[in-house]
Amino acid sequence: MSSKINIAIDGHSSCGKSTIAKSIAVKYNMNYIDSGAMYRAFTLYCLDNKIINNQSIDHTKLTNYINDIKIDFSFNNKYGVSKTILNNINVEDKIRSVEVTKNVSIISAVQIIRKKLIALQQEFTKNNNVVMDGRDIGSKVMPNADLKFFLTAKAEIRAQRRYEELSSKGLNVSYKNVLKNLNLRDKHDISRSINPLIITKNAIVIDNTNLSLNEQDEIIFSKIDKKLKYENNY
Numbered sequence: 001m002s003s004k005i006n007i008a009i010d011g012h013s014s015c016g017k018s019t020i021a022k023s024i025a026v027k028y029n030m031n032y033i034d035s036g037a038m039y040r041a042f043t044l045y046c047l048d049n050k051i052i053n054n055q056s057i058d059h060t061k062l063t064n065y066i067n068d069i070k071i072d073f074s075f076n077n078k079y080g081v082s083k084t085i086l087n088n089i090n091v092e093d094k095i096r097s098v099e100v101t102k103n104v105s106i107i108s109a110v111q112i113i114r115k116k117l118i119a120l121q122q123e124f125t126k127n128n129n130v131v132m133d134g135r136d137i138g139s140k141v142m143p144n145a146d147l148k149f150f151l152t153a154k155a156e157i158r159a160q161r162r163y164e165e166l167s168s169k170g171l172n173v174s175y176k177n178v179l180k181n182l183n184l185r186d187k188h189d190i191s192r193s194i195n196p197l198i199i200t201k202n203a204i205v206i207d208n209t210n211l212s213l214n215e216q217d218e219i220i221f222s223k224i225d226k227k228l229k230y231e232n233n234y
Contacts (some may be wrong), residue, residue, distance in 0.1 A: 004128040005231065007224070008138035010197065011151030013185045014158040015210060016216070017133035020151070022080045023217055024131045028224065032075045035134030035141065036104075037084040038117050042109040045086060047099060055106055056109050065117060098166070098173060102181060105188035108135075114194055121229035137196040137201055147227055148203040149220060157209050158182055162200050 007024060009017050017033050025032035046052040051061045074083040074090075083092045094100070107113060109127065121141045124130060138148035159179035166173045189197040199205060204223055208216045 001217065005146035005227065006125055006128055006144075007131040008142045008145035008148045009131065009151065010135055010138050010199075010203065011133075012153070012155075012158065012197070013182050013189070014162040015151040015153050016161075016213070017151055018082075019213070020149075020172070020216065020220060021131050021133040021136075022082060024224065025075065025222070026077055026080045028131075028228075029077055030129050031124070032082060033073060033121065033130060033132040034082060034084065034226050035117070035121055035137060036071075037082070037092075037095060038071050038121070039104050039108045039113075039211055040087040040100050042069060042113055042117065043085050043100050043104045044091055044095050044097075045069050046107060047103065052103055052107065054136045055103060057110065061113070062110070066112060069116075071117075071120065080209065095154035096169075098171065101185075105185045108196060109188060109192045111194050118195075134191050135197040137199055138200045140195045143200075146231075147224060148200055149223075150199045150203040150205045152205065152207050153209040155179065155183060155186065158203055 007030070011017050011022050017034065021032055021034070024030060043052070045064070045065075046057070049061070049065060051058050051065060067089075070087050072085040074085060075081070083090045084095055085091070087143060118141055119135075121137075123134065125132065125142055130142075135143065138145055138150070156179065159175060159182045161180045162182065163175045166178065206216060206219060211219075
């Protein structure tokens, strides 16, 4: 890609943000950062070290351990495969567990955690050519991103997609519980006092309730191509 741009992708849980972000990274040879995976990795660490128990956070322990948590990424642009590295260990599969999913919104609402991870995310974007997905990327992490997308879909559709994804991995989950958890995550994301999920004024909203992956990709790729054409002719 001849023009270096940053792309922010926000949206509700289970809207396919990571999927499209990876596709963008592969197609345009960009660096991909999964901000949600960072919060999941943090949550996994907190669960493993008893910092969070029964959805209650031990803030004293958190303060003592927070500087011991190191998160990085490895992304293969050729195959679109991302690995989340927690303290030098690949935890990509572990962070997708039901237990992590159940607790990640609680962890992501804690101010000192968000401050630490946002600082790290902004460090990743300093050299441009980054596509990052999450819930406060366009509003907080990359407010000056060249392109901002906001993905959404009906909760029932998102829950069905998530249920099928988890079931395909052999996890014993029910659609009812997946939907319940998704609605709780939406509530946490929208109502939290620190960097809530919002649609920024300059975001391009994509409702993919009735869109196939190819249809969504075509819409988003056309927006990126148009932006790149403008940048190269400027």
